[in-house]
Amino acid sequence: MELKVLEKSKARLKLEVLGEDHTLCNALKKELWNDENVKVSGYNIPHSIVGNPILIVEASDAKKALNDAVKRLKKKNSEFLEQFKKALK
Numbered sequence: 237m238e239l240k241v242l243e244k245s246k247a248r249l250k251l252e253v254l255g256e257d258h259t260l261c262n263a264l265k266k267e268l269w270n271d272e273n274v275k276v277s278g279y280n281i282p283h284s285i286v287g288n289p290i291l292i293v294e295a296s297d298a299k300k301a302l303n304d305a306v307k308r309l310k311k312k313n314s315e316f317l318e319q320f321k322k323a324l325k
Contacts, residue, residue: 249298253289261289267305
């Protein structure tokens with residue numbers, strides 16, 4: 237995965253997420269909505285076969301909001317992995 241910054245300001249981030257699809261972007265979009273400071277969270281894939289997702293975040297501090305969302309997703313995934321390992325014992 238590679239990120240290409242298309243727009244960057246304190247309140248707005250627009251990133252092209254190369255090599256990813258709906259799976260990652262949808263999880264990020266949904267997790268961002270759990271932050272009350274987020275005003276806009278969404279993504280678009282301009283062309284379903286050859287396009288890369290464009291993720292847009294607008295918040296009082298967009299960079300912090302995205303960073304916090306990634307941390308929360310990472311924690312959820314770790315918790316899922318632990319439960320998965322326990323279930324397979």
